[in-house]
Amino acid sequence: MIRLEGISRTFDLGGRPVHALVDVDEAIGAGEHVAIVGPSGSGKSTLLNLLGCLDRPTAGRYELEGRDVAALSETELDTVRRDKIGFVFQAFHLVGRLSAVENVELPMLFAGTGRRERRQRAMAALEAVGLADRADHRPDQLSGGERQRAALARATVLEPAILLADEPTGNLDTASGNQVLDLLDRMNDRGLTLIVVTHDPYVARRADRLLVLVDGRIVRRIAAAEVHSLEELFVPPDGEAPP
Amino acid sequence: MKASDLLTFAWRALSRHPLRSSLSLLGVAVGVTAVVLLTALGEGARRYVVDQFSAIGTNLLIVVPGKVETTGGMPGVGGAPNDLTLDDAEAVARRVVSVRRVAPVAAGTESVSHGDRSREVAVIGTTAEYAQVRKLAVGSGRFLPAGDVGHGRQVAVIGAGVARELFPSESALGGVVRIGDWRFRVIGILGAKGTQLGVDLDEVVLIPVGPAMRMLNRTSLFRLLIEVAPGADLDAVRTRVIDLLAERHDEEDVTVMTQDSVVSAASGILGALTLAVAAIAAISLVVAGIGILNVMLVSVSERTGEVGLLRSLGAARRQVLSFFLVEAAILSSVGGAAGLGAGYGLARLLARIYPALPAAPPAWAVWASLATALGVGLTFGLLPARRAARLDPVEALRG
16 A cells, blocks of 8 residues: 655755655555654654655655655645545644534535535544534534544545544543544554554554654564553664664 | 635635724725725716706707818918808708708897896897707797798897896896897796806897897808707718808808817816726725735735645645635625725715716726726735645644
8 A cells, every 4th residue: 555665855954954754665554553653853744744645755765556656746646635645633623613514524625526415424424433413513612532533534534545643642631532542443443544643652552563763764663562662662773862 | 626615615714804804805995985986076077068068969060150270272262251141051951961950140249228227248149949959948938939030020038147137126028128229029038057168048138130130230140050860970961061051152161060079079088087086096906905915914824724734635736726816806806896885875975965966987987996906806815825825735734
């Protein structure tokens, strides 16, 4: 499903190059549940943005479902983001003036889907995250957990192949965080490829496997069952602590 | 994305900040109101002038003896123009196609008296046709009788002002006035019509043309007023009149003016003035456009995160551009519509207060102001919209 070969991403920060990702190789199969962990500034979010086609690598090759992403036009990338990829953010990113169901409708709005079909599918997606009765509430009338579930409904309403979640429970209390994680697990069980960026060992352990990112490199690949604490993972294999 | 969805989406974004949106909308509204109202005034002035002329009749030809333009004839040949006679008037009336009426005019100034009261007034010798040609209304009594052009009884129709002056305490009708050394019986008094093209119709005395020419000692008429049938080609009739009179006089020695050319000249000047005023008012629309620019720039910087989100959900740059452009278009077009309503309302109010001034905005001004408002909104909306569309989605999501 996803194949990364020699991916690097360099930012220019005031004339000085910053290497956010360095020579990343990875393959993620369809239906996998992968957690990307690492200390702050290790390039986790950059990797997620690349995977989500929001950003392009400086070097290397990114294949998505067998297609070279670099060869896709801007318009094709827009369509890929809309139809193939779902995003869930730590800060929810719901549009404040729109109700929950209208937020869920947004991707279909861009696709030009008719009003009735849009509403029907959005309601079904809300139903799937248990928010059907809150459909007409605006985000400021929803709890944090409800907001993230609405965002989850929006990310999955067009049945994407991949769901990218950036600290999905970072702003949530344990109970609502668990609700969201359970939903993610269930969607993954139904075949959705799930890639989660997290600091939280509890979240990370729910994945099949973990990619440990330090200073823009994948320093370790490890099965979730073998993880005890995340901090021990962040130490590079040669024993030096990250700066 | 469907157009209706786009409109709804933009509208929802605008209604989130009702005060801010309505203020920038107000700017456009004031601009359009200014354009509509000022052009209404200009158009009103133009129509006022045209109406004044039309009251005399725009389908009017005026024959003046003598040629205005210089001719290159040999000295001694031609010379003084031939007299313009009553026979000429009759010939024009009978022989030129599309001529409806001809009123011969002999004119001079004479002292008019009744008893010990006396006044210098304009004396116009003419026929019954004059009332129709110049659209005069008789206030009381009747107008000059028809027929008997050459001789004419010694009757007079006097202006309302003359009647008041000479007959302060009694009815002028049936009274006798002395004009020069001649006596005339007053058979009618003109209705109040005010000034027509500089001639104060209150201060005038109309008598039959025959006695007038004898009294004023004239052999030539002062003018022929020709009313052309409605719808007829004024220039063609003018040519035929010139040809006929040239044939009768053996030379072309008259000048024929059209009332129409005078009207269209005045109308043209006032139309240009209206256009200039509209252009000045349109500057306020540009100012309103800068208001929209300001509001949209603030809106884009506030909604940077939203733009990032929309891009991550699959919105194309083009779509982001259209969100903000449509917002600007809504602001300017709703503002324009409001300004149009206000402008029309004020123009109507003005027309009610000053009925003489038919203030109504011309259609071109309405369309031009709306188009300018929309154009200004789109032009000034383009910069913020492009800024939004060019945002890097990753950066935008972060900020």
